[in-house]
Amino acid sequence: MQQSLEKQNEKEPPKIVARGVNVYYGEKQALFSVGLEVPPRRVTALIGPSGCGKSTFLRCINRMNDVIDGCRVEGFITIDGMDIFSLDAVGLRARIGMVFQKPNPFPKSIYENVAYGVRIHSLAKTKSDLDAIVHHSLKRAGLAREVSDRLHDPAYSLSGGQQQRLCIARAIALQPELILMDEPCSALDPIATARIENLIAELSRNYTILIVTHSMQQAARVSHRTVFFHLGRVIESGATNQIFTKPRRKQTERYITGRIG
Amino acid sequence: MNKNLDSNNLRISDLRLRRRHRADRRYRLYGQLAIVFALLFLLMFFFSIITRALPAFWYQRVNLSIELSSRVLGGGAGDFLPREIPERQARKLLDEALALELGSSDERATLRARRALLTPLAALELKKLLEERSQHQGSQEQGGEQEVNQGIRIGDKLLLPFALSSASDNYISSLQANRLAAQEASTSSLSEPQRRNLSILQQRGLIEKHFNFAFFVRSDSRTASSAGIWGALIGSFWALLIAFLLAFPLGLCTAIHLQEFAPRNRFTYIIEVAIYNLAAVPSIVFGLLGLSIFLNWWHLPRSAPLVGGMVLALMTLPTIVVASRNALASVSEGIRSAGLALGASREQVVFHHVLPRAMPGILTGTIIGMAQALGETAPLLMIGMVAFVAQAPLTPLEPATALPVQIFLWADHPDPAFSSRSAAAILVMLVFLIVMNAAAVILRRSFERRG
Numbered sequence: 063m064q065q066s067l068e069k070q071n072e073k074e075p076p077k078i079v080a081r082g083v084n085v086y087y088g089e090k091q092a093l094f095s096v097g098l099e100v101p102p103r104r105v106t107a108l109i110g111p112s113g114c115g116k117s118t119f120l121r122c123i124n125r126m127n128d129v130i131d132g133c134r135v136e137g138f139i140t141i142d143g144m145d146i147f148s149l150d151a152v153g154l155r156a157r158i159g160m161v162f163q164k165p166n167p168f169p170k171s172i173y174e175n176v177a178y179g180v181r182i183h184s185l186a187k188t189k190s191d192l193d194a195i196v197h198h199s200l201k202r203a204g205l206a207r208e209v210s211d212r213l214h215d216p217a218y219s220l221s222g223g224q225q226q227r228l229c230i231a232r233a234i235a236l237q238p239e240l241i242l243m244d245e246p247c248s249a250l251d252p253i254a255t256a257r258i259e260n261l262i263a264e265l266s267r268n269y270t271i272l273i274v275t276h277s278m279q280q281a282a283r284v285s286h287r288t289v290f291f292h293l294g295r296v297i298e299s300g301a302t303n304q305i306f307t308k309p310r311r312k313q314t315e316r317y318i319t320g321r322i323g
Numbered sequence: 324m325n326k327n328l329d330s331n332n333l334r335i336s337d338l339r340l341r342r343r344h345r346a347d348r349r350y351r352l353y354g355q356l357a358i359v360f361a362l363l364f365l366l367m368f369f370f371s372i373i374t375r376a377l378p379a380f381w382y383q384r385v386n387l388s389i390e391l392s393s394r395v396l397g398g399g400a401g402d403f404l405p406r407e408i409p410e411r412q413a414r415k416l417l418d419e420a421l422a423l424e425l426g427s428s429d430e431r432a433t434l435r436a437r438r439a440l441l442t443p444l445a446a447l448e449l450k451k452l453l454e455e456r457s458q459h460q461g462s463q464e465q466g467g468e469q470e471v472n473q474g475i476r477i478g479d480k481l482l483l484p485f486a487l488s489s490a491s492d493n494y495i496s497s498l499q500a501n502r503l504a505a506q507e508a509s510t511s512s513l514s515e516p517q518r519r520n521l522s523i524l525q526q527r528g529l530i531e532k533h534f535n536f537a538f539f540v541r542s543d544s545r546t547a548s549s550a551g552i553w554g555a556l557i558g559s560f561w562a563l564l565i566a567f568l569l570a571f572p573l574g575l576c577t578a579i580h581l582q583e584f585a586p587r588n589r590f591t592y593i594i595e596v597a598i599y600n601l602a603a604v605p606s607i608v609f610g611l612l613g614l615s616i617f618l619n620w621w622h623l624p625r626s627a628p629l630v631g632g633m634v635l636a637l638m639t640l641p642t643i644v645v646a647s648r649n650a651l652a653s654v655s656e657g658i659r660s661a662g663l664a665l666g667a668s669r670e671q672v673v674f675h676h677v678l679p680r681a682m683p684g685i686l687t688g689t690i691i692g693m694a695q696a697l698g699e700t701a702p703l704l705m706i707g708m709v710a711f712v713a714q715a716p717l718t719p720l721e722p723a724t725a726l727p728v729q730i731f732l733w734a735d736h737p738d739p740a741f742s743s744r745s746a747a748a749i750l751v752m753l754v755f756l757i758v759m760n761a762a763a764v765i766l767r768r769s770f771e772r773r774g
């Protein structure tokens with residue numbers, strides 16, 4: 063079934079295209095001529111040993127590397143055919159949601175966390191519009207029922223898994239075209255992880271999702287496509303099925319079978 | 324053999340464990356000893372300050388019945404008092420009141436000894452008091468009020484309290500406390516007839532101990548009994564207000580820029596190091612700078628709290644910058660990334676999320692800086708806030724003195740009554756500091772609750 067979806071999707075142009083992306087932290091080069099394509103409304107997993115540049119690549123897409131002192135990005139990245147380096151970084155980030163490794167809600171109320179992005183981009187005309195957006199986003203993130211009676215409690219009073227779903231709600235409140243997730247479950251327990259994975263599957267109907275994960279089982283469970291990074295290079299990319307069952311490259315196979323740490 | 328080895332290992336680790344526990348106990352003991360010592364010194368400090376300060380909060384006064392006789396003031400019985408009463412006449416009234424209690428005498432020496440029972444300002448105070456009352460009545464007359472009789476008239480008798488001179492005050496206090504040593508000490512400063520006079524007044528029950536309310540509402544004076552802390556308090560208040568208004572915005576903006584916006588390069592590094600070093604510059608150097616720039620170059624008024632505040636602002640600026648930077652740096656990076664990833668600009672991230680989070684730390688640092696400034700004496704001496712100022716400054720441009728300088732001035736005074744005032748001023752300053760620190764804690768709490 064996945065195969066047929068794959069076929070059907072191939073007709074659409076890719077959401078993200080990256081060509082020859084080099085990233086340097088000062089003198090040190092972290093990415094070497096990375097090229098890949100991300101299909102729309104699919105989950106693409108980035109896997110690879112730690113320190114291989116997965117987070118760095120993710121940060122290229124919403125230009126979060128711009129704010130890191132001494133970080134330099136070269137190459138060509140487009141979203142829907144538009145060169146991201148010709149866009150305004152702040153405007154670009156408003157169109158791309160990002161979820162981080164450690165849940166990082168603002169030290170404000172649950173409501174304010176979701177409303178913040180909507181407020182600064184003036185996406186809601188009235189208070190009731192804002193309420194509707196907040197409620198809808200919480201619902202999509204699967205958090206509405208748990209927090210409906212305590213919207214004005216501090217976000218820090220939530221559990222880790224709930225905080226992470228709050229961060230997802232905060233991201234989707236802006237109706238992004240694309241959601242980047244950097245190991246979103248690595249700080250969570252198995253039950254919270256399962257909830258987030260279900261959420262990802264659900265969200266992928268409407269959003270393009272790029273997820274970094276260190277767990278290969280997770281990549282296999284949630285993603286349609288998988289990209290394998292090693293030492294700052296893309297070694298192999300393809301349908302998740304194929305990568306996990308018939309890897310074309312030796313290094314991929316060794317990583318998947320647990321021989322590269 | 325294997326078993327042997329095992330038990331050997333066990334013994335060694337047992338020995339080590341015991342040694343470690345012993346070291347543990349030893350360090351805990353050192354810590355407790357240090358705390359006991361610190362508390363002891365603190366107790367000694369408070370005991371000595373409070374025992375020295377107590378006399379300043381009380382004073383001895385004698386109630387004299389003043390007859391407004393026409394012999395002294397002129398006019399006839401039942402007339403209103405003149406608008407102005409010469410000090411000479413007031414003194415005469417006092418002399419007569421004392422004569423009433425102690426028996427009349429026209430001898431010069433006796434007269435002088437009697438006058439010395441009261442403070443040199445007694446006659447002036449009586450003059451002011453009488454003039455005030457007669458004016459009060461005068462204004463009523465103009466208003467066409469019925470109750471003209473309320474005012475004082477020639478021939479009336481008034482029972483008024485007068486403060487004893489500091490030597491008599493000491494003598495009476497030591498009599499009351501039955502402290503022989505102190506009695507002997509003050510005996511030397513009083514003549515035999517003076518002591519006799521005081522005993523007579525005391526036996527008649529005219530002398531009473533009273534709370535020295537004037538200490539809190541009066542400014543500095545040449546005589547100890549009427550010297551108060553109010554002027555210095557207001558001087559300190561103005562100087563601190565100016566220092567805060569200058570140093571807080573400047574320091575906070577510097578810290579925000581350095582921490583959040585400035586690129587990390589050699590130039591900002593040099594600025595950083597300079598600021599850290601500025602925090603270690605002796606305060607008198609800032610006084611010198613104030614003297615040469617604010618006074619000699621810009622010609623700002625000497626001795627004014629404005630200049631004092633500017634100098635103190637320079638002094639507290641590095642404290643505020645360093646504390647604010649640390650507070651900003653301690654805000655987690657995750658919050659910044661979250662804001663940026665939502666499409667907030669850097670300014671929005673700083674002002675919406677980072678600054679509110681850092682505010683408790685910033686405020687704590689600022690109040691510590693202000694508390695340092697409150698106790699600072701040396702730079703204020705340099706810019707002339709050490710003058711004798713008998714009036715509280717109404718604006719920061721008028722000559723003034725500050726609490727620590729007042730303490731310094733009084734501590735140095737030959738009259739022992741001033742040294743107890745100096746201790747009392749220290750207590751006032753400590754209370755001021757405690758209030759400031761309490762404010763810091765309350766602000767901190769309220770910000771943390773909001774966060």
Ligand SMILES: Nc1ncnc2c1ncn2[C@@H]1O[C@H](COP(=O)(O)OP(=O)(O)O)[C@@H](O)[C@H]1O
Pocket residue numbers: 087092111112113114115116117118119130
């Ligand atoms: N802010 C940074 N400054 C300097 N080097 C960095 C920074 N972030 C990442 N790197 C380096 O870039 C390489 C890739 O890091 P990263 O993208 O975080 O790897 P991954 O997410 O795959 O574990 C690593 O060698 C890391 O040391």
Ligand SMILES: [Mg+2]
Pocket residue numbers: 116117118244
């Ligand atoms: Mg990473």
